[in-house]
Amino acid sequence: MRHRVVADLSGLPICGNRRSSPSWWGTLAFMLIEGTGFALAIGVYLYLAGLAPVWPPAVPPDLAAGSGVTLVLLASLMPNLLLGRWAEAKDLRRVRLGLLVMLGFGILPLVLRAYEFQAFHVGWDDSAYGSIVWFLLGLHTTHLLSDLIETAVLAALMFTRHADNPRRYGDVKDEVTYWNFVVATWLPVYACLYWGPRL
Amino acid sequence: MGGWQSALAPGGASAEAILGLFWPVVALLGLIWLLVLLVLGAGLLRRAGSQVPRQAYLVIGAATIGTVLVIIGLTTASYLVTRPIAAAAEAPLVVQLRGLQWWWQVTYREEGEAAAFVTANELHLPLGRPVRLELSAEDVIHSFWVPNLAGKQDMIPGRDNVLHLTATTPGTYRAQCAEFCGMQHAHMALLVVVEPAEDFARWRAAQAAPVPAEALAAEGRRVFEQRPCGACHTVRGTTAAGGTGPDLTHLASRGTLAAGLLPMTRGALAAWIADPQTLKPGNNMPLVPLSADELQALTAWLASLR
Amino acid sequence: MIPDQRDMGLDDAALQAALRRVWSSRGGLLGALASVDHKTVGRRYIVTAFAFLLLGGVLAMLMRWQLAQPEARLMGPDRYNQVFTMHGTNMMFLFAVPVMEAMGGYLVPLMVGTRNIAFPRLNAFSYWVYLFGGLLLWGAFLLDMGPDVGWFAYVPLSGPQYAAGKRADIWAQMITFTEVSALAVAVEIVVTVFKQRAPGMSLDRMPLFVWAMLVTAFIIIVAMPAIVTASTALILDRLVGTHFFNPAEGGDVLLWQHLFWFFGHPEVYIIFVPAVGMVSAIIGTFCRRPVFGYLAMVLALVGIALLSFGLWVHHMFTTGLPRLGESFFTASSMAIAVPSGLQIFCWLATLWGAQPRMAVPMLYVLAFFFTFVLGGMTGVMVASVPLDTQLHDSYFVVAHFHYVLIGGAVFPLLGAIHYWFPKVTGRMMREVTGRWACGMIFLGFNLAFFPMHILGLWGMPRRVYTYQPELPWAGLNLFASVSSVLLAGGFLLFFWNAWRSARHGAPAGDDPWGGPTLEWATSSPPPPWNFTRIPVVESVSPLWDAREALPVAEGLRLDRRELLITSLMDATPEARDSSPQDSIWPLLAAIATSVMLIWSIFTPWAVVWGSIPVAITLIGWFWPRGTPEDES
Numbered sequence A: 001m002r003h004r005v006v007a008d009l010s011g012l013p014i015c016g017n018r019r020s021s022p023s024w025w026g027t028l029a030f031m032l033i034e035g036t037g038f039a040l041a042i043g044v045y046l047y048l049a050g051l052a053p054v055w056p057p058a059v060p061p062d063l064a065a066g067s068g069v070t071l072v073l074l075a076s077l078m079p080n081l082l083l084g085r086w087a088e089a090k091d092l093r094r095v096r097l098g099l100l101v102m103l104g105f106g107i108l109p110l111v112l113r114a115y116e117f118q119a120f121h122v123g124w125d126d127s128a129y130g131s132i133v134w135f136l137l138g139l140h141t142t143h144l145l146s147d148l149i150e151t152a153v154l155a156a157l158m159f160t161r162h163a164d165n166p167r168r169y170g171d172v173k174d175e176v177t178y179w180n181f182v183v184a185t186w187l188p189v190y191a192c193l194y195w196g197p198r199l
Numbered sequence B: 001m002g003g004w005q006s007a008l009a010p011g012g013a014s015a016e017a018i019l020g021l022f023w024p025v026v027a028l029l030g031l032i033w034l035l036v037l038l039v040l041g042a043g044l045l046r047r048a049g050s051q052v053p054r055q056a057y058l059v060i061g062a063a064t065i066g067t068v069l070v071i072i073g074l075t076t077a078s079y080l081v082t083r084p085i086a087a088a089a090e091a092p093l094v095v096q097l098r099g100l101q102w103w104w105q106v107t108y109r110e111e112g113e114a115a116a117f118v119t120a121n122e123l124h125l126p127l128g129r130p131v132r133l134e135l136s137a138e139d140v141i142h143s144f145w146v147p148n149l150a151g152k153q154d155m156i157p158g159r160d161n162v163l164h165l166t167a168t169t170p171g172t173y174r175a176q177c178a179e180f181c182g183m184q185h186a187h188m189a190l191l192v193v194v195e196p197a198e199d200f201a202r203w204r205a206a207q208a209a210p211v212p213a214e215a216l217a218a219e220g221r222r223v224f225e226q227r228p229c230g231a232c233h234t235v236r237g238t239t240a241a242g243g244t245g246p247d248l249t250h251l252a253s254r255g256t257l258a259a260g261l262l263p264m265t266r267g268a269l270a271a272w273i274a275d276p277q278t279l280k281p282g283n284n285m286p287l288v289p290l291s292a293d294e295l296q297a298l299t300a301w302l303a304s305l306r
Numbered sequence C: 001m002i003p004d005q006r007d008m009g010l011d012d013a014a015l016q017a018a019l020r021r022v023w024s025s026r027g028g029l030l031g032a033l034a035s036v037d038h039k040t041v042g043r044r045y046i047v048t049a050f051a052f053l054l055l056g057g058v059l060a061m062l063m064r065w066q067l068a069q070p071e072a073r074l075m076g077p078d079r080y081n082q083v084f085t086m087h088g089t090n091m092m093f094l095f096a097v098p099v100m101e102a103m104g105g106y107l108v109p110l111m112v113g114t115r116n117i118a119f120p121r122l123n124a125f126s127y128w129v130y131l132f133g134g135l136l137l138w139g140a141f142l143l144d145m146g147p148d149v150g151w152f153a154y155v156p157l158s159g160p161q162y163a164a165g166k167r168a169d170i171w172a173q174m175i176t177f178t179e180v181s182a183l184a185v186a187v188e189i190v191v192t193v194f195k196q197r198a199p200g201m202s203l204d205r206m207p208l209f210v211w212a213m214l215v216t217a218f219i220i221i222v223a224m225p226a227i228v229t230a231s232t233a234l235i236l237d238r239l240v241g242t243h244f245f246n247p248a249e250g251g252d253v254l255l256w257q258h259l260f261w262f263f264g265h266p267e268v269y270i271i272f273v274p275a276v277g278m279v280s281a282i283i284g285t286f287c288r289r290p291v292f293g294y295l296a297m298v299l300a301l302v303g304i305a306l307l308s309f310g311l312w313v314h315h316m317f318t319t320g321l322p323r324l325g326e327s328f329f330t331a332s333s334m335a336i337a338v339p340s341g342l343q344i345f346c347w348l349a350t351l352w353g354a355q356p357r358m359a360v361p362m363l364y365v366l367a368f369f370f371t372f373v374l375g376g377m378t379g380v381m382v383a384s385v386p387l388d389t390q391l392h393d394s395y396f397v398v399a400h401f402h403y404v405l406i407g408g409a410v411f412p413l414l415g416a417i418h419y420w421f422p423k424v425t426g427r428m429m430r431e432v433t434g435r436w437a438c439g440m441i442f443l444g445f446n447l448a449f450f451p452m453h454i455l456g457l458w459g460m461p462r463r464v465y466t467y468q469p470e471l472p473w474a475g476l477n478l479f480a481s482v483s484s485v486l487l488a489g490g491f492l493l494f495f496w497n498a499w500r501s502a503r504h505g506a507p508a509g510d511d512p513w514g515g516p517t518l519e520w521a522t523s524s525p526p527p528p529w530n531f532t533r534i535p536v537v538e539s540v541s542p543l544w545d546a547r548e549a550l551p552v553a554e555g556l557r558l559d560r561r562e563l564l565i566t567s568l569m570d571a572t573p574e575a576r577d578s579s580p581q582d583s584i585w586p587l588l589a590a591i592a593t594s595v596m597l598i599w600s601i602f603t604p605w606a607v608v609w610g611s612i613p614v615a616i617t618l619i620g621w622f623w624p625r626g627t628p629e630d631e632s
Ligand code: HEA
Pocket: B029, B032, B036, B066, B067, B068, B070, B071, C268, C269, C271, C272, C314, C315, C333, C334, C336, C337, C340, C341, C342, C344, C372, C373, C374, C375, C376, C377, C379, C380, C382, C383, C384, C388, C391, C392, C393, C397, C400, C401, C404, C405, C408, C409
């Protein structure tokens, strides 16, 4: 078929804002998938709770570790926000700093998480209650872990020659969005696991 | 139509009500199907302009509204048919039915004069009397389905279900497990005998009785008690009191052997005991090695347990 | 290579030479394994899926052979249970869902006028994962370790107590493979459709097939996590002793059914909705008019998608849930007839007086009407609680779902293969052979499956490896089995036709059917860069309205793989973005993932140790290489 040129694209930016970045949309789609996963897991918790004559079958969980994780995660939102701003401003030095700080905020909840598993006084193979508690905690821990690795790789990348590149700053912004998601998914899980049994 | 295991030949109130819904629905939906094909055919034969006429919007709108109305009608009709089926009747006969891989345990509870007893693989119901079947499962999910009498109901570990039914035509019907339950799902059948109240009462009294004294004297009983049979089977009146296999107290009174696998004959019985794993591969009764004499005696004795 | 070289002012030959340099895959085996061209991947996907159809079909023929007479001895129960489970699992997870996604992965980028799918490496990865999942399942079957618990693997039968050995684990892990690949493709399709449409292709100018694939991708995104949750919980119950489904410890057997069908019902629409898009594409082209009621068609697709999440309980009508709740699910299930009907009515209006060209794709569409509407009607019947208590788990249901699966999805798919074959291969499929195959499949199918309705009503339960002569089922079963040979013969003819035509078919040219959508604007088969210049779209049927010359845009770079990003609603150009180069890392990542998943059937530690190579390969995949694609 013959062609008739009607438009010239040569003036377009080579890397648009976030809405025009496929990887941002990809991140959103993966968040939708994982968000549905969390919703379902919470659904399973409530379903099992609804069937059980007593819930939780053991004592309610100790609050300390879980609340600690919650506080740390909430506190991390601030540096995360800043990191997003710095990435927006393409400020390489601060982005490096921000990533290192976020690396710390990735490790801290994982340490507390180790205590959290004990706060429930139940093994995964003791009862269905134990199973779903470990499942929810495990699901969220996987997100913490994989995000931690991602942050680490990204931080390493920012110290190489590939760093000063709008594409990398885009990656950092996606990472910031994803961390917000990891925090956001924890809140309903926390409410469900720790405060549900106290209602 | 279709015989003793067919939804099209109802012998019970529920099955009748369902069939009463079934045929009109088939007719209505069949008609709509034909209509779609007729419109398709007419449209293909027709010659028209290159555009779809505007009135098409009206026709499509009308057809869609028609669909909505049909759907509302069918939903209402379904609901109305469900209600009486699910309803509990006054003073029903209560029978407990438990599904196991791959046979049925049947427990009749004490009622008035009648004593409680346990049997297997055959259900007797009095004609015209409402029955409440309490369904449970031992191992995996099974499903109780006598198409001639009622729709099916699953038997689920950890959940107890109830099925209400009333048989309206005497006869022998066949039920078959409808939920896939492993190796021998295909051979998990149950006979349902619907008989007049007097016959039912007679049967019930006979089943409740232990093994008659003359049978206790037989050689076969000795084999049965000495061999591991009693570890799994109960024969009331003997020392055999196992619970993982069917109760054999009145085995020979049943129509079939091993959950519908074979007709209840002496030959079949011998064949079964000699090699259950070839006849019903994978089932939970092991081959118990017996001498020819032992087998002979055992079979004769079991065949006498009426 | 000159940096920032543009495509303006070049003649076609020079332009194509430049595009070839950056977009072509390298030759040789390594080049083939590293390719991330959506057409290469899509072709592999489609061919693999049809290979699984053939294998699944052979299993089906074995079942029909076994069931042809009472107490047949072709197979014992153990083998038969593996065979029907393999047949169902294979057909659903390895044939029907992947083939639909593959058609989308191949066609959507072409239909929206872009140069490659979004996240092409993920696309390559998803193919490899899918292939390895399929090999795992079939390998296990050949080793007599095929799953034997049915395609929905109800607990407790599939749980730790009653399914000893590894068979059920293999089923659950195979599910994980297909989940991963399906989700990946869904994300790619969503982003491709959202951000890579040709300039001017606003949402209301998207081909209906693209709409169908977009809706399907969203169904996948929301439905698949349920089966992820379910199969993970099952594996945990089996492997480390959790109690999700163990009633003795507070778990619940029906929880599995809820989770499975919350996925499983939408799953059947994941298969059906793309098929609907294919029907629309074929009808539009062969009637030479746009499908009537575009907006209604789109709304119907969206309606089906939304409703499909509200009726999973109709698979559980006999489990003893509260009656009133079940009646709600009767209503919602039947409500699907409204959008389905709406589509049927719009197609009928399009066909009305159009004198369509009766080539093979159109014949399959007619076969679709006959068969799918009938299957839809039996669907409405099983949606009624009282009727379903009789019909559930009987051969009536087997008949229902083959009518909708084969009539509703496979017939349109076969039509679509005939329709797009010239685009993919550059050659036409032979028409006469195609007609014979279509006739045999249509006739063989109906003769084989219609009697199953009656068998179900006569009380024949599904999933029985044999039945006794005292039951009146022998005659109809024999009839169904003999007819299925006709059906298989038709399929065989179809396969043969495709095979021969790919080699010796008549050359097709760019646009053999006079289609309206963009894939027909490029050569057959399309070059690795799809479009030499990016088309500009001004209507739903750009090629019909273009008359003598297609409006195009230019200004993209030639020194790297570059494509156009446009806005979500109106597809106004927003940016030029790069598309990744070929890479072997997706294959390596897929191998690492497969090793981890298969290993984890044997020990939970595999998840820990196995994730290390996965992480390494992912880093290799994403680490920038300083190529022009990495520039900004
Ligand atoms: C492509 C796949 C596909 C499609 C499209 C459908 C479509 C439908 N299905 Fe089907 N179904 C399956 C695949 C599919 N199904 C499978 C695989 C199973 C079994 C799983 C298993 O157990 O192994 C199953 C099982 C199944 C069950 C469970 C049965 C049981 O196990 O007891 C039910 C119950 O409600 C059901 C209902 C429906 C309904 C109402 C539709 C509707 O969408 C149909 C709507 C279409 C029409 C009605 C025709 C067109 C409309 C008109 C011409 C308008 C006029 C119509 C009227 C007025 C009625 N299906």
